[in-house]
Amino acid sequence: MAVPGSSRALRHLAHGLLWAFSLAFLLPLLWTLRSALLPEGQAYALPPVWGPWTLENFAQALGGPIGKALRNSLLVASLVVLLGLPLAAGLAYALARYRLGGEGLRFAVLATQMLPPIVLALPLFALFRLLGLAGTLQGLVLAYLAFALPFMAWLLLGFFQGLPRELEEAAYVDGASPFGVFFRIVLPLSAPGLFAAGVLGFLLSWNEFLFALLLSGRDTQTIPVVLSALITQRGVLFAQVAAGVVLSVLPVALLARLVDRYLVEGLTLGAVK
């Protein structure tokens, strides 16, 4: 650079700004972790206290409604992935290789992921009450398929389009059937894409709130619903809320690490590879 001095100053500024961003993200999370590790009375004492530390909040959370909600969330999110992923893979392959339904179907699959959830939540609520699905975990899984299935299909669509066609053509020459090609060639080659789609489907279901609020019952509440009720109905339970938030974030934070590369691609629906 022409002026080395100013370039070094710029670098210091950049370094300082980057730290400011990182701290702005980390400090609120560390503060929450701190609150989760203190007894209820100390969690919101001001000026803040540092100790005595305890794991009691986590034990209490896991033994109470939060633990139940975590189990519900785990069950719902897992079922959404287990049911939705095979359906999404079939749909995505038909769209990718055979352009089934043309542009219209592609647009519909994309648009479904971006609907304002409230538009779908209202009729689902009314229909589930008529069908007796309101308040059940099965109903919640079905409702989640509405956004998770097209989301996973869109991610896989991009993945399938990126596979080299020659392998599939060679298999056809060797006498494989279309199903044989799909199950023995395409799916095994797409294992990373399937895994990423599964993780993202899990993450979306795990964090979803509006459908869960309207469609779950007393025994089927998921973790965001239970957390949202903690702070409003029973006054201020900082340590409990903090422990619940920490417990709800940990599984998805660990899972997301595994699909780092696909996270951005998946969440931008393929605009950034």
Add this chain to the structure above:
Amino acid sequence: MRGRQAAQLLALPGLLVLLGVVAFPLLYAFFLSLTRYSFLRPQYTWAGLARYREALEDPYFLHALGLTALYVALTVGLTLALGLLLAVLLHQGLPLRGFHYFAVSLPMLIAPVGVGLIWKMILHPELGILAYLFGGVDFFGDPRYALLSLALVDVWQQTSFAALVLLAGLRSLPKEPLEAARVDGATPWQAFWYVTFPLLRPVLLALLVLQTLAEVRTYDLVYVLTRGGPGSATDLVSYYIYRKAFLGLDLSGAGAMGYLLLLLTLALVALYYRFLTRG
């Protein structure tokens, strides 16, 4: 031909599920929006387009739409600006890159309900650490600050996502144009504005549409932090429609408003689709 039939069979189960949980409910909602159906009087009394006319004449709905437009402009603008700055910083190869990347990638993974609770505790007017450090401002209870506070909490989370998207964009840019600019004696500033920024524009545009769509959906944060209040200071449109249906018990009126919101959204999605398929 056999391949096509196989494809139809493979797609069928997924399509049937989507018909059941998306297409049919949307049609049902449209039908409801043409009636006067409420939870108190669950009868399909035909109303034609009257519910749509009422929605467009409802001052609270119009207020919610206007407030949402303001909120979207505020959050999307801030998110893109901060996200771009942060992405450029992460792209510089400064020390501890892995650590910073880790810190930046955390907020986007948290459920919005969790984000709302974290900040509700930190900004609590009596017991929050920030209120303690900076004097007791009631961030969410004061109508002057409520919308801005809500927006800033949202921006805190969205900036994390925007930065990672733009960083991926920066990493995928070709290196030659930047090197050519450097050889020609461009300053880092010039190189950024005249080379990097134009190359990054498609990613920025995609993010702009995606973030706009995401912010129109804002519901969870409102529910946890303000419930639309104080008064109607943070009554964003998704929350207002929810209230209309479940507190006002007017399912078909809320349905009409939902459909109006859906039309606005579809226009944006069409824009995004054209954008995705152009490349």
